[in-house]
Amino acid sequence: MKKLLLLTSSLVVGTSMAAQANDDLMSQIDNADQWAIQTGDYKNQRYSELDQITAENVGDIQPVWTFSTGVLRGHEGSPLVIGDTMYVHTPFPNIVYALDLANDGVIKWKYEPRQNQEVIPVMCCDTVYRGVAYADGKIFLHQADTKIVALDAESGEVLWEAQNGDASKGETNTATVMPVKDKIIVGISGGEFGVRGHVTAYNMETGEREWRAYSTGPDEEMLVDPENTTHLGEPIGENSSIDSWEGDQWQIGGGTTWGWYAYDPEADLIYYGTGNPSTWNPAQRPGDNKWSMTIMARDPDDGMAKWFYQMTPHDEWDYDGVNEMILTEQEVDGEERQLLTHFDRNGFVYKMDRVTGELLSADKYDPAVNWATEVVMDPESEEYGRPQVVAEYSTEQNGEDTNTTGVCPAALGTKDQQPAAYSPETELFYVPTNHVCMDYEPFRVSYTAGQPYVGATLSMYPAPDSHGGMGNFIAWDGATNEIKWSLPEQFSVWSGALATAGNVVFYGTLEGYLKAVDAETGEELYKFKTPSGIIGNVMTYMHDGKQHVAILSGVGGWAGIGLAAGLTNPNEGLGAVGGYSALSDYTALGGQLTVFALPDSAVSSGSGDSEGAAASSDEG
Amino acid sequence: MTRNSITFLAATALTLGMATFVSAQESSGSDCPEDMNTEPGCQLEGAAETERQPVSGAATAPVEATDQSGEGSKTMTGADTGGEGGPPEDGTGSGQESGGAPATADPAPTDPAGTATEQQGVEGAETAPTPEGGENGQGSVTISDPEDAAPAEGDGAASAESSDGAGGSEGDQSSAAPAGHGDFAVAREENGRYYTAEDTPTFNIAADGTVDWLTYSGFRRYHSECHVCHGPDGMGSSYAPALIESVQNMDYYEFYGVVVNGKQDVSNSQNQVMPAFGTNQNVMCYLDDIYVYLLARGVGDLPRGRPAQKAEKTDMIQEAEDACMGA
Numbered sequence: 001m002k003k004l005l006l007l008t009s010s011l012v013v014g015t016s017m018a019a020q021a022n023d024d025l026m027s028q029i030d031n032a033d034q035w036a037i038q039t040g041d042y043k044n045q046r047y048s049e050l051d052q053i054t055a056e057n058v059g060d061i062q063p064v065w066t067f068s069t070g071v072l073r074g075h076e077g078s079p080l081v082i083g084d085t086m087y088v089h090t091p092f093p094n095i096v097y098a099l100d101l102a103n104d105g106v107i108k109w110k111y112e113p114r115q116n117q118e119v120i121p122v123m124c125c126d127t128v129y130r131g132v133a134y135a136d137g138k139i140f141l142h143q144a145d146t147k148i149v150a151l152d153a154e155s156g157e158v159l160w161e162a163q164n165g166d167a168s169k170g171e172t173n174t175a176t177v178m179p180v181k182d183k184i185i186v187g188i189s190g191g192e193f194g195v196r197g198h199v200t201a202y203n204m205e206t207g208e209r210e211w212r213a214y215s216t217g218p219d220e221e222m223l224v225d226p227e228n229t230t231h232l233g234e235p236i237g238e239n240s241s242i243d244s245w246e247g248d249q250w251q252i253g254g255g256t257t258w259g260w261y262a263y264d265p266e267a268d269l270i271y272y273g274t275g276n277p278s279t280w281n282p283a284q285r286p287g288d289n290k291w292s293m294t295i296m297a298r299d300p301d302d303g304m305a306k307w308f309y310q311m312t313p314h315d316e317w318d319y320d321g322v323n324e325m326i327l328t329e330q331e332v333d334g335e336e337r338q339l340l341t342h343f344d345r346n347g348f349v350y351k352m353d354r355v356t357g358e359l360l361s362a363d364k365y366d367p368a369v370n371w372a373t374e375v376v377m378d379p380e381s382e383e384y385g386r387p388q389v390v391a392e393y394s395t396e397q398n399g400e401d402t403n404t405t406g407v408c409p410a411a412l413g414t415k416d417q418q419p420a421a422y423s424p425e426t427e428l429f430y431v432p433t434n435h436v437c438m439d440y441e442p443f444r445v446s447y448t449a450g451q452p453y454v455g456a457t458l459s460m461y462p463a464p465d466s467h468g469g470m471g472n473f474i475a476w477d478g479a480t481n482e483i484k485w486s487l488p489e490q491f492s493v494w495s496g497a498l499a500t501a502g503n504v505v506f507y508g509t510l511e512g513y514l515k516a517v518d519a520e521t522g523e524e525l526y527k528f529k530t531p532s533g534i535i536g537n538v539m540t541y542m543h544d545g546k547q548h549v550a551i552l553s554g555v556g557g558w559a560g561i562g563l564a565a566g567l568t569n570p571n572e573g574l575g576a577v578g579g580y581s582a583l584s585d586y587t588a589l590g591g592q593l594t595v596f597a598l599p600d601s602a603v604s605s606g607s608g609d610s611e612g613a614a615a616s617s618d619e620g
Numbered sequence: 621m622t623r624n625s626i627t628f629l630a631a632t633a634l635t636l637g638m639a640t641f642v643s644a645q646e647s648s649g650s651d652c653p654e655d656m657n658t659e660p661g662c663q664l665e666g667a668a669e670t671e672r673q674p675v676s677g678a679a680t681a682p683v684e685a686t687d688q689s690g691e692g693s694k695t696m697t698g699a700d701t702g703g704e705g706g707p708p709e710d711g712t713g714s715g716q717e718s719g720g721a722p723a724t725a726d727p728a729p730t731d732p733a734g735t736a737t738e739q740q741g742v743e744g745a746e747t748a749p750t751p752e753g754g755e756n757g758q759g760s761v762t763i764s765d766p767e768d769a770a771p772a773e774g775d776g777a778a779s780a781e782s783s784d785g786a787g788g789s790e791g792d793q794s795s796a797a798p799a800g801h802g803d804f805a806v807a808r809e810e811n812g813r814y815y816t817a818e819d820t821p822t823f824n825i826a827a828d829g830t831v832d833w834l835t836y837s838g839f840r841r842y843h844s845e846c847h848v849c850h851g852p853d854g855m856g857s858s859y860a861p862a863l864i865e866s867v868q869n870m871d872y873y874e875f876y877g878v879v880v881n882g883k884q885d886v887s888n889s890q891n892q893v894m895p896a897f898g899t900n901q902n903v904m905c906y907l908d909d910i911y912v913y914l915l916a917r918g919v920g921d922l923p924r925g926r927p928a929q930k931a932e933k934t935d936m937i938q939e940a941e942d943a944c945m946g947a
Contacts, residue, residue, distance in 0.1 A: 073859050117886055121895035125848055126859060192848070280844075403926065439926070443840060446945060451900040457843040459852070459925060560858030561851055589858055 025135040033542035042263040043327035046421035052547035054502035069591035074556020077131030081541040092127035109156030135179035160207035178261040187257030194252035194453040211303035215255030223303040244288040254278035255292035259322030273321035281442035281455035282396040288313040293321040307357030316395040318411035319346035345413025368463040403441040410438035410460040421497035429476040432493035485522040496537025508534025511586040532590035554591040812934035820872040823916035836930035838913025841906040853924040864918035905944035
C-alpha cells in the first residue's frame with residue numbers, strides 16, 4: 001500500500017522471461033574472455049580476471065589491429081565483445097558495427113540510424129555516446145535523439161524501437177543503457193537545457209515502457225514512498241522535492257541521469273546519480289533543489305526508491321552527481337560491508353552502505369578541493385551529511401553578477417563521467433581525475449524550451465600551486481580513505497580505467513597515449529600514442545588464446561571544448577604563452593579503435609603463466 | 621540613423637554554452653567597481669578616446685598588467701566621423717548618456733523575436749566584412765606591419781605598438797592590435813555603445829585596457845551561451861570553429877542571420893550544426909554584446925580571459941536590456 005498504484009498499473013509483460021534475460025547477461029559477464037557490459041560488470045568495477053598480460057610482460061604488448069570508425073568527434077565508451085563478435089559504436093550518428101573476430105574483423109553488419117541533425121547542437125558537450133549494451137541476444141542502441149533501438153545481435157535487424165525523450169526540448173542521450181532482468185534502464189541528458197531528469201525502464205522484449213521515475217516533482221512522479229524511502233536513514237517525507245524549490249522551477253530543474261548505472265542482484269537495487277539543478281545561477285532556484293545531485297537506489301521491477309542521498313544540496317558550481325557507483329565488498333572497522341563508493345564531481349569520495357544508504361565516509365580525493373571544508377558525519381547534527389560550504393567560494397553567497405574566483409574543483413569536477421576501476425586484489429580504486437579550478441559568475445537567464453539554460457560564465461585553469469598539469473591518475477585506498485599514489489598528467493585524464501588480474505592498470509590520455517601502470521606502485525610500464533586523444537574507456541577480452549586490450553581514440557567531449565585551445569596558468573602570470581599549450585598541438589580529431597596484444601613469442605609458453613611471458617619483457 | 625545595429629561577425633555557430641575554460645587570470649579583484657568614476661584606474665573615459673585625445677593621464681594606469689596587452693592603442697578611431705569620437709567625456713564617465721552621443725540612436729537591434737531582418741536600412745550595407753585594406757589582417761597574428769601603421773583611416777590610431785608581449789597570453793591569435801582596426805574602427809559612440817562608420821556595432825578598448833560595457837557583457841554571455849561548442853575565448857573547440865576568426869570573415873548581418881537561423885554543414889567529414897537562437901532571449905538580447913566581444917578578441921587585442929576593466933553600464937543599455945528580457 002505504500003507503493004503507488006500508478007506504478008503497478010503500468011507493469012507489463014512476463015516476469016518469467018525476465019529472469020532469463022538477467023541470467024543471460026550475468027553469465028556473459030562472468031565469462032572473463034568477453035566484455036559484455038560497458039562497465040565491465042554490474043558493479044562498475046571495470047576489473048578483468050584475465051592475466052595473460054601482466055605487470056612483467058605488458059611492456060611487450062603491441063598494436064595488433066586497428067579499425068577506423070568513420071566518424072570524427074569525441075569517442076567515449078568502449079566496444080563490447082560477445083563470443084566471436086565485437087560491437088563498436090560511434091558518436092552521432094551513432095553507427096554500430098559488428099566485427100567478426102573469428103574472420104579477421106570483417107564487418108558482419110553495420111547499423112546506421114537516421115536521426116534529425118537538429119539534435120547535434122542541443123547536445124551540451126559534443127555528440128558523444130558511451131556505447132551499446134547487450135542482453136538476451138540483442139544489442140541496445142540509445143541514440144543521441146533518445147530513440148532506443150533493439151537490434152538482433154547476430155543480424156543487426158531492428159527488433160523494436162522506442163522514443164524516450166524529445167530532442168526539440170533539449171532532451172538528448174549520451175549514456176549507455178543498463179539491462180537488468182527483463183528491462184533496460186535508460187537515463188536522459190539535457191541539464192543545461194532545463195530538462196527535468198528521469199530514469200525509465202523499457203521491456204527488453206517489446207520496448208514497452210514500464211515505469212518512469214523523475215528526479216524532481218510530485219512524489220508519485222518520482223516513485224518515492226514518503227514513509228519508506230529514506231535519506232540517511234530518515235523517511236524523506238511528503239513533497240520532499242516540491243518543497244525544496246521555489247514555484248515551478250523544478251519543472252525545468254535538471255537532475256538528469258546521464259551517468260553509469262550499477263546493479264546489485266542480491267539487494268535487487270539499481271544505483272545511479274542525478275545531475276545538476278538548472279540553471280547554473282543558484283539565485284534563480286532557492287532551496288535544496290531535491291533531488292538533484294543525489295545518489296539513488298531503486299527497485300528495478302517497479303522503480304520505487306529505497307534510499308536517496310543528496311550530496312550537494314543547492315548546487316552552486318555544476319557538480320553533477322552522475323558519476324559511477326562502484327560496488328564492492330570490503331571490511332569497514334572490522335566488519336564486512338556491502339559498499340557503494342562514488343567519486344563525485346564535487347571532489348569528495350562517498351562511501352556508503354549500499355543496502356541501507358548509510359553514509360560511512362566522505363573525503364576529498366584531490367587536496368585542491370576547497371569549496372567545502374568537510375561533510376558532517378555526526379548523525380546528531382542538523383548538518384548531517386551536508387557539505388560545509390566555504391563562503392569565499394560560494395557563488396550563491398557572493399551573488400549574481402559577482403565573479404567568484406579560485407573555486408576547486410572546476411565545473412567539470414575532480415572527476416567527470418570517466419569511470420574509475422577497482423581491483424579486488426589490491427583493494428585500490430584507480431581514478432582518472434581533473435586537476436582544474438575555476439572562476440564562476442552566475443547571472444540571470446530566461447528559459448526557452450530547447451535552448452540552452454545556463455546562466456553562468458566560467459573560466460577554468462589548472463589547479464594553482466600544484467604540478468601545473470590539469471589531471472592526475474590516482475590510486476585511492478578505500479580502507480584508509482587516502483591517496484596511495486598519484487600520477488600527474490598534463491591534461492585531464494578523461495579515459496575510463498581498466499584493472500586486471502595481471503596486476504596492471506590501463507588508462508588513456510588526452511594526448512592519445514594508452515598507458516599501462518603497475519597496479520601496486522603506479523610505475524609506468526608501457527605507453528603507445530594512438531592516432532587521436534583518448535576519452536574512451538579501456539576494455540579487454542580473450543580471443544584465440546590471446547588477451548587483447550582495446551581502446552577507442554577520438555578526442556572531443558567536454559575535454560575537446562575546453563582544452564582544444566589550451567589554458568593558461570594563473571601562476572605564471574602574463575606572457576606565459578605555451579605554458580599550457582593547447583591540446584590541439586598534440587592531437588586532432590579521428591575515431592579509431594586500437595587493439596593490443598602480446599607478440600606470439602611472449603605467449604607461447606601459455607596463457608596465465610606470467611613468469612614465462614615475462615621472459616621477453618625488457619622493453620629495450 | 622537608426623542604426624540597427626549590427627555588426628558583422630562571423631560566426632558560424634554559436635551554440636550553447638556553459639563554461640569556458642580560460643585563462644584565469646583574473647583580474648578578479650580588479651574589476652572596476654560600480655563607481656568607477658571615482659577610481660582612477662577604472663576611468664571610463666567615455667567615448668573612445670580617439671587617440672587624438674590621449675586620454676588623460678588618469679585613465680591610463682594600466683591596472684596591473686593582466687591582460688590588456690598593449691595598452692596603447694586599441695581604440696579605434698572612426699574614420700570620417702572623426703569628430704564624433706568623442707566628446708571625450710570628462711573623466712567622470714558617468715554621464716555617458718548625456719554627455720555623449722548623439723542621442724538619437726535607438727539602442728540596438730536586439731530583438732528577441734529574432735526577426736532579424738537582415739540588412740536593414742543602414743546605408744553602408746555593403747558591409748565589407750573583412751578588414752580589407754590590409755588593416756590588421758584577420759588571421760592571426762598580425763603584428764603591426766608597417767601597413768597598419770599607416771592606418772588607412774585617417775587618424776588611425778597610431779599607437780601601433782600593439783600588444784607588447786606581456787599581455788597576449790594566448791599565443792596564437794591576434795594579439796596584436798595594430799592601429800585602427802579598419803572597418804571596425806569606432807566612428808561614433810552613443811550612450812555607451814560604439815558603432816563603425818557602417819553603423820554596425822563595434823568594440824572600444826581604452827588606452828588603459830578598459831573595455832566598453834558591451835564587450836564585457838559579451839564576454840559573459842559568450843561563455844554562457846556559445847562556449848560549449850566554440851571553446852573558451854572564442855578560440856574554437858575540437859568540432860566548432862573559432863569565432864574570433866569567423867567574425868572577421870562575415871559581416872555583422874551575416875553573423876546576425878546565422879545566430880538567428882542556425883546553420884547546417886554536414887558532410888562525410890564533419891557535421892557542424894548550429895541551432896537557431898532566434899527565440900532565445902539570453903542570446904538575442906545580447907547579440908551585439910557577443911559580436912562586439914568577439915570582434916575585440918579577433919580584431920582588437922583583447923586577450924583571453926575576463927576583461928580586467930570595464931566601462932560602466934549606461935542607463936540606456938540597462939533599459940534596453942530590461943525591455944528585451946522583459947524584466
